[in-house]
Amino acid sequence: MAQAKSKLAQKIEYENRNKLKHMEVLIRETAEKDFYQTEYLTREAFWNLYHPGCVEHMILHNLRKSKCCVRELDLVAVSDGKIVGHIISTRARIIDPADVVHDVLCVGPLSVLPELQKKGIGSELMIKSIETAKKLGYPGMILFGNPAYYHRVGFRNAQEFGITTKDGQNFDPFMALELNANALADVKGRFFEDEAFEVDTDQLPGFESLFPYKEKRVTETQFN
Numbered sequence: 001m002a003q004a005k006s007k008l009a010q011k012i013e014y015e016n017r018n019k020l021k022h023m024e025v026l027i028r029e030t031a032e033k034d035f036y037q038t039e040y041l042t043r044e045a046f047w048n049l050y051h052p053g054c055v056e057h058m059i060l061h062n063l064r065k066s067k068c069c070v071r072e073l074d075l076v077a078v079s080d081g082k083i084v085g086h087i088i089s090t091r092a093r094i095i096d097p098a099d100v101v102h103d104v105l106c107v108g109p110l111s112v113l114p115e116l117q118k119k120g121i122g123s124e125l126m127i128k129s130i131e132t133a134k135k136l137g138y139p140g141m142i143l144f145g146n147p148a149y150y151h152r153v154g155f156r157n158a159q160e161f162g163i164t165t166k167d168g169q170n171f172d173p174f175m176a177l178e179l180n181a182n183a184l185a186d187v188k189g190r191f192f193e194d195e196a197f198e199v200d201t202d203q204l205p206g207f208e209s210l211f212p213y214k215e216k217r218v219t220e221t222q223f224n
């Protein structure tokens with residue numbers, strides 16, 4: 001397995017060889033003093049991307065207060081002493097047809113500062129998360145995202161593993177990654193992310209007031 005891990009890291013390193021040429025990027029665990037900065041960064045990355053404004057920074061805040069939080073998987077990318085990217089993976093469950101509960105990880109939000117996107121920082125964060133999750137012994141990681149992006153680091157349609165959403169659905173953006181050979185072979189069923197992902201819209205205005213004003217707009221990216 002160590003071989004597969006380094007192959008993936010080598011592949012990404014190869015693809016990133018020109019992008020990160022002028023940047024030293026360090027990936028480390030997020031410290032409590034970084035919490036606001038990473039919420040700010042998440043807001044910058046998601047603002048007006050999928051909806052006018054965004055909620056991902058509040059989800060991140062709530063995930064950290066939840067029991068699903070795994071400190072080793074709350075990671076920042078730092079360049080020149082500045083936080084430029086962030087990723088979090090949290091404990092989630094797959095409940096199989098016999099009602100047996102299996103622990104897995106749910107990846108996201110993943111964010112890179114808009115002005116530094118497409119330089120390989122997101123991939124570095126993903127690779128470090130995958131390596132850490134393997135060391136922690138989780139069988140797999142699940143996420144909702146852009147297949148073109150996540151297939152590069154090994155994610156596949158969750159349907160291939162017999163995993164559905166909690167409503168029994170499958171669609172291309174719903175993906176899974178097996179962290180060791182056959183680790184998901186007996187982990188089939190419905191996927192439940194932590195309740196902290198449920199957004200209470202009444203909580204949003206108060207939370208937003210902690211950040212500088214930004215204009216909510218309708219953009220083309222919201223229709224993709």
Ligand SMILES: CC(C)(COP(=O)(O)OP(=O)(O)OC[C@H]1O[C@@H](n2cnc3c(N)ncnc32)[C@H](O)[C@@H]1OP(=O)(O)O)[C@@H](O)C(=O)NCCC(=O)NCCS
Nearest residue numbers: 045110111112117118119120121122123144145146148149
């Ligand atoms: C998605 C995101 C984290 C990727 O980080 P990044 O540092 O920009 O990504 P990388 O440089 O590692 O990307 C590598 C490749 O993925 C592509 N890519 C980046 N973002 C992508 C996206 N949203 N969809 C599809 N492909 C994407 C890049 O074009 C690049 O391809 P290339 O090597 O052929 O040029 C970052 O763009 C971001 O913060 N986006 C806004 C928030 C978001 O959408 N988060 C993910 C939600 S699922």
